[in-house]
Every structure is written in structure tokens, then in C-alpha cells.
Amino acid sequence: MIELICVDVDGTLVGSSGDVASEVWPAVERAREAGARLVICSGRPAFGLTRDLAERLDPQGWHVFQNGASIVHLPTGRSRSGHIPDDTVRMLVARxxxxxxxxxxxxxxxxxxxxxxxxxxxxxxxxxVPFTPRPFGELRGAIVRAQWVVPLAEEAAVLVEPHDGLVLTPSTSPVMPDTAFISLTAPGLDKAGAVRVVADEYGIPLERVMMVGDGTNDLEAMRVVGFPVAMGNAAAEVRAAARHHVGHVDRGGLVEALQYAATL
Structure with missing residues (x-):
């Protein structure tokens, strides 16, 4: 039985239109009625649209944001997140x-x-969220993640630059296909580690966990769970790591994945 279903956002829950297909939500409800916990497992942060999506999947649960650097219990605000050291943040701002x-x-x-x-x-x-540029010094609280937002053509050059003390995780969104999002986190903070934390919080063994994703930032989580599922639009290496394959995000792939979970 699948007891925990971890769902990526861009390219998995959210399609190229920027929206969630209407048929996804009844499938989510059926999965919850069958006893599965559902968890956002995204590179996006725990606010704005992504928090709304997490609330709809499970308003009482744990969710994974920012490629595993941010792990938040929605109803209490309890956090099991990591952080980037201050001197490393200063280096990034200077660059x-x-x-x-x-x-x-x-x-x-x-x-x-x-x-x-x-x-x-x-x-x-x-x-x-509203677009409101502001100085970095106004941000209060521990920095759990940084991110370069660059033209897709510049991704390879950024990835080979030295980023001492950081792990770089590139991703894309079908809503902004011209852009590379290069997430920067402290070592040991990734979706795989975050899925382990959430599974532990629920007391669910990893062999009863499903991860549904499409991007290379989903790979590590897919490798530690019992049921890795790749979307039809997934990168080749993601498809190779999957135990099961479903359709494209714009053609009901996530619904297929949720239906597949019910058969196990």
C-alpha cells in the first residue's frame, strides 16, 4: 500500500498553462480517502501559489519546499529546514x-x-506573489536557499562556476521555458533528505512512499522511495530512474499516477 505520495509542482502538478488541471483534484481526494498522505515536494517556496496548492493537498500536513531546504508543517508553522551560512550569502550577493x-x-x-x-x-x-523588489538586507530570518534566475542559454556556464559550500540544482518550468532556475542550498539539503524527514514524521517506511516528478531536481527523491514515477514530459534521466511511467502533465499524467497508487 502507498501511504505517502510526494508530488512535484512544475511539470507534474502544474502544466504549461500555469494551472492545475481540474481532473486532478477529484483524483487527489480519492487518494486521500484511500488513506494516503499527499505532500508537495517542490523547488518553489512555501508561500504564494505553492502554499495554496499544499493547503489543498493536505492542510494538516508536512510539505517540502525549496528543493528540500524548507520543510514546513502547515498548521503549526513548525520547521525542519536548513540554512546557508551568512558568509556564503554575502559571497552570492557580491557575485x-x-x-x-x-x-x-x-x-x-x-x-x-x-x-x-x-x-x-x-x-x-x-x-x-506581488513583484516588489527590495534590498536583501531587509530580509529577516535564516536564509534557507538562494537561487539564480538566468536565461536558459546561460545555465551550463553558471553550473561550472565555483560555489564553495553549496549544492546547485537546476530546474525549469513549462510556464517560463526560456529560463533556468538554479537552486543553491547547503550540502545535505535536497528532496531526498526532506522526503526522509516527512516519512519519519508520519512513521511511514520509504518503501511505501511514491515520488512523482519530471525534473532532474526530483531524481534523488525518486531514488530513495519505493515507487518512483516519471511524468511523460520528464527528462530522460528521470525516466530512467522511474519504476513506472505516466502521461504528459498536460494530458492527465498526474491523475494516472494517483490511480496507479490506488492499485498497489
Missing amino acids: ARETGRILELYTDTQYAVDSTDDRARRHAGLLG
Whole structure:
């Protein structure tokens, strides 16, 4: 029996339109009625549109945000998140000034970006929050994650730059196909570790956990669960790591995955 279903957002729950297909929600309800807990497992932060999606999946549960750097219990606000050291944050801010790249800094509950570039504006819309550039120094609380937001053509160059003390995790969104989102977290903080934390909180063994995803940032989580499922639009390496394959996000793939969970 599948007791825990972890669901990526972009390319899995949210399609190229930027919305969740209407047929997904009845399938979610059926999975919950069958006894499964559902968990957001996303690179997105725990506010704006993504928090709304987490509330709809399970308003009383734990959810994974920011590629595993942010692990939040929605009803209480309890956090099991990690953080980036202050000197590393200062290094990133200095590099952003030197290169002119868009840098975003995140806590569990808010973020700051000081760029007025249209790409930063569009990303705020994707997150479902107002676009309000502000100095990084105004952000209060531990920085759990940073992120470069760059043209897709620049992704490879950024990934080979030295980022001492950080793990780089690239991802994309079908809503902004021209953009690479390169998540920066402290070592040991990833979706795999976060899924382990949530499963432990619920007392559910990993062999009874399903991870449904499409991007390379889902790979580690897919490798530690009993039932890794790849969307039809998934990257080749994600498909290779999966135990089961379903359709494209825009053609009911997640509904197929939830139905598959009910048969196990």
C-alpha cells in the first residue's frame, strides 16, 4: 500500500498553462480517502501559489519546499529546514552585483530580489506573489536557499562556476521555458533528505512512499522511495530512474499516477 505520495509542482502538478488541471483534484481526494498522505515536494517556496496548492493537498500536513531546504508543517508553522551560512550569502550577493544576474534569497516564509528585470517580474507571477523588489538586507530570518534566475542559454556556464559550500540544482518550468532556475542550498539539503524527514514524521517506511516528478531536481527523491514515477514530459534521466511511467502533465499524467497508487 502507498501511504505517502510526494508530488512535484512544475511539470507534474502544474502544466504549461500555469494551472492545475481540474481532473486532478477529484483524483487527489480519492487518494486521500484511500488513506494516503499527499505532500508537495517542490523547488518553489512555501508561500504564494505553492502554499495554496499544499493547503489543498493536505492542510494538516508536512510539505517540502525549496528543493528540500524548507520543510514546513502547515498548521503549526513548525520547521525542519536548513540554512546557508551568512558568509556564503554575502559571497552570492557580491557575485550578483558583479555579473548583473538575478539572485533571489529565501527564508521559509518570504523572499527578496533586488532586480527589476522582466524575468524577475515574471517569476514573481509564477510564484503567485506581488513583484516588489527590495534590498536583501531587509530580509529577516535564516536564509534557507538562494537561487539564480538566468536565461536558459546561460545555465551550463553558471553550473561550472565555483560555489564553495553549496549544492546547485537546476530546474525549469513549462510556464517560463526560456529560463533556468538554479537552486543553491547547503550540502545535505535536497528532496531526498526532506522526503526522509516527512516519512519519519508520519512513521511511514520509504518503501511505501511514491515520488512523482519530471525534473532532474526530483531524481534523488525518486531514488530513495519505493515507487518512483516519471511524468511523460520528464527528462530522460528521470525516466530512467522511474519504476513506472505516466502521461504528459498536460494530458492527465498526474491523475494516472494517483490511480496507479490506488492499485498497489
